[in-house]
Amino acid sequence: MLDYCLRERTKQIGSSPLIALLHFIPNCLSPRYIHFSRETRLGYASVEAQLMSGDSEGEEEEDRTLNEFLSRFIWIMRGKLSEVFTDCNKETIDGMLLVIVEKVVEEMEKGGIQQMDNSTVAMPSQEFSEDLWRTVWEVSNMVLEDMEKVKKKEKMKQFLQSEEVKEMCRFAGESGVRGDLLRGLRFKWAKEKMEENDFYESLERFRHKKEEKGGGVLDRHAVAAEDTPEVSSLPKRKGKIKYKIFGMDLSDPKWAEVADKIHERQEMIWPQEPKPISGRCKLVMEKIISLKKEDDPSQLLAEWIELLQPTRVDWITLLDKLEKQNPDTHLKIAELVLCEESFKTSDHDYAKLIDAYAKKTRVEDAERILKKMVESGKMPDSLTATILVHMYSKVGNVDRAKEAFESLRVCGSQPDFKIYNSMIMAYLSAREPRLGESLMIEMEKKGIKPSEEIYMGLLRSYSRSGDVPSAVRIATTMDFAGFQPNREYFSLFVEAYGQAGNPDLARNNFDNMIKLGHKPDDKCTANMIAAYEKKNLLDKGLDLLVQLEKGGFEPGIATYTVFLDWFGKLQLVEEAEQLLGKIAELGEVPPLKVHVSLCDMYSRAGFEKKTLQALGVLEARKDELGPHEFERTIGALVAGGFVHDAQRIHGIMEEKGFTTSESLKMALTASQALSQTRPLKR
Structure with missing residues (x-):
């Protein structure tokens, strides 16, 4: 409780010229006015407080600091005195303020107010009571904290307008980032730049201090400890403090509107801080974070909302913790939060x-x-x-x-x-x-x-469909763009000319690839062999394989698969089975094409048992079969006399939604009409 001594001391002072000057402390603005920066207040309210202790340039900054401290201190103390002394008029309150300010200034001149502790030190009873001095101390610390926040805001504004942050924002804008996301990123980048700048400034100060003491090793933790003040203290200076507070009457309501507008603008730049969470609310939040994926979070969220009355920044803090600590439930809760009015989605x-x-x-x-x-x-x-x-x-x-x-x-x-x-x-x-x-x-x-990925994707698509003119067009565009041909480039052209039925041009590209220092791999060789297969040039295919093996080439599963399919079409059963053994030696699972080739070969050759074995593998992998594989298998079964099996496979083909060609339909119809039977087991 503010004490009786203060009232008596005020009566002793009586009417003083300084009391009248205190009238100019603004009374019409809301409490958030005290959080405005010094420049904003002076620009909109035309309030100035000056400390006059000399004309030296080195003391101007100290004067401004003391000026702002006293202005804020008087504004808050006026409210606290008015709440306690409800029966006192304005002149009496001003007198009390004058007494308090004189005592605070006296302590500032001594430089001793920072040494006092609000729980152990009390002023003498003839001046201030312990309760009053504790109030003065709390208000002083509050003012210092507000001044520090303002200082930080002003510094943040500088970094928000820095060229590096502007450049990053321009890049983000060009990338499609807009609105709240861009504003949040801008603040984040400015904050990082400010923290980086503060760290290097602290290193520089620490280095100078070490040099003055004789040198030492820089340590980041020591620097941080050096820069962190142990307690908040009032601004100190040397010399006698002389001050006066003056300004203009701010009773006009327009100044309140100005303050509101400034406050709204500052909220856009400086985001709010989340509410402190403790007690039961903290326990509920911990339960939310520890929820399992299958749990229903609705009840806990409702309880958390009732206890905390969260704002958007509180929701974002909760979601960030969930994303880090419990990602399984993060998306589930984030979806529920979208419907909350306080989240402002x-x-x-x-x-x-x-x-x-x-x-x-x-x-x-x-x-x-x-x-x-x-x-x-x-x-x-x-x-x-x-x-x-x-x-x-x-x-x-x-x-x-x-x-x-x-x-x-x-x-x-x-x-x-x-x-x-x-x-x-x-x-x-x-x-x-x-x-x-x-x-x-x-x-x-x-x-x-x-990119090269786009060019190669288009070239790959055209080559595999045998569209040579389109593939050449893409290749020409690549050349103009400055991309150098690689092994896949030549391999795709070998495949394109092979699909188009032109093995000679396919071989030209194959040879050019080797001349440019690209060794053909198994897939490229298989494409070249497949080009020869289109024209049934078996001698050229075998000669190419022999030449490559002399140069150290070892055929792989792709090359063996092409030759096996070729031998199967030629009904070279023993040679095809030898290649099947080589594929097994590689330790790899034979591709689907191998089983299609075997079924075709065995069916046309009349090997019932082996045909049914190969057909069983195809039925087990029916989801991998395409329309071409179905057509070839059914045609081979009809040609070999396996009519019932052919009809069954045809039913599977129709179930998958593939359209049967007219030639295959006619073959199936003819086979049923002639009632062909299966060949004898061989």
Whole structure:
């Protein structure tokens, strides 16, 4: 309780000129006014407090510090005195303030106020009581903390406007980052720059101090300890303090509006801090963090909300802890939080959750959040569309990826390299290389250089379909772009000419690859052998293999598979079985093509038992069979007289939705009409 001595001391002072000057301390502004920076207050309120102790330039900064401290101190103490002495008029309160300020200034001149402890030291009873002095001490510390925050804010503003932070923000903006996310990143980058600057400044101060003491080893922990003040203390200076406080009348309501506007602007730059959590609320939060994936968090969340009354910053703090400590339940709770009014859900919150599900390839969950976003009245922006393009491209849903890509254009956002790359790869996965090539041309027109991955993807797609002109067109574009041909480049052209039935040009590319120092691998050799197989040039295929083996080449499973298929078509059963043994020696599982070739060969050769064995393997792997494999197997079974087996496999083919060719339908119909039987077992 503020004491009686203060009231009596005020009566003794009476009316003083300084009391009138205290009237100019602003009374109309809200309490948050005391958190404004010195420049903001002076600019909008025209309040100035000066300390006059000399004209030297070195003392001006000290004067400004004391000026701000006393102004803030008087403003807060006026409120506390008014709350306690409700029966006193304004003149009496001003007198009390004058007494307190004189005593505080006296202690500041001694430099001893920082040595006092509010629980053990009390002023003499004829001046201030222990309760009053404790109040003075608490207000002083409060003012010092506020001044430190203002100083930190002003320093942060400098880094927010630094060129490095601006450059990073420009880059993020060009990448599609907007709104709250960009604002948060800007603050984060500025804070990191400020902390880095503070650390190096502390190193410099520590180095100077060590040099003054005779040198020493720099230690980061020692520097941190050196810079951390043990206790808050009032500003000190040497010499007699002379001060006066003056200003203008701020009773006009317009100044309150100015203060509100400034406060709103500062909240955008300087985010709020989360509420301190303790007691039961802390226990509930720990239970939320320790929840299992299958638990229902609704009841605990409701209890936590009731205890804490959280704001957005409290929700974000909780979600960050969940993401680090319990990622299994993080997304589940994050989805529930979207519906909380206190969370103030933004477009970015929905996009962030959709992105989290997309990275885990949980398409249905991502689509559910997207639906919630639309139902809440928030339309997907460019960031959300970008996430959807990447997600659908990754899972191979080219139609939905195309929809998301077009919505990105509607939003007015320009696709970047990553979006183009994802969309092109989606088209290639769907075997639509021409659509992918059109996007690549669009990239080039916009000045975005396609990567080697895009060129090789298009070349690979055209080559495997035997589209030689398109493959040559992509190769020419690659040459103009400055990409050097590699082994895969030549191997793809060998495959392209082989698929087109031109083994001579395939061999030219094969030989050019060797001349340029690229040794052919097993796959490239298999493509070259397959080109000879198209024209049934077995002698050239065998001669090529002999030449390569002389140079140290060892055939692999791909080369053996091509030769086995070739021998099977020629009904060279023993030679094909020898190659099957070599494949087994490699210790690898024979590819599906081998079993198709064996079934074809044994069926046409009339080996019932071996035919059924190969057919059993194909039925076990029926999900891997394509329309070409089904056609070849059924045709071979019909040719070998296995009519019932052919009809069964044909039924499986229709169940999978593949269309049967007219020639195969006629063969099946004819076989049933003639009632061919199986050949005898051999």
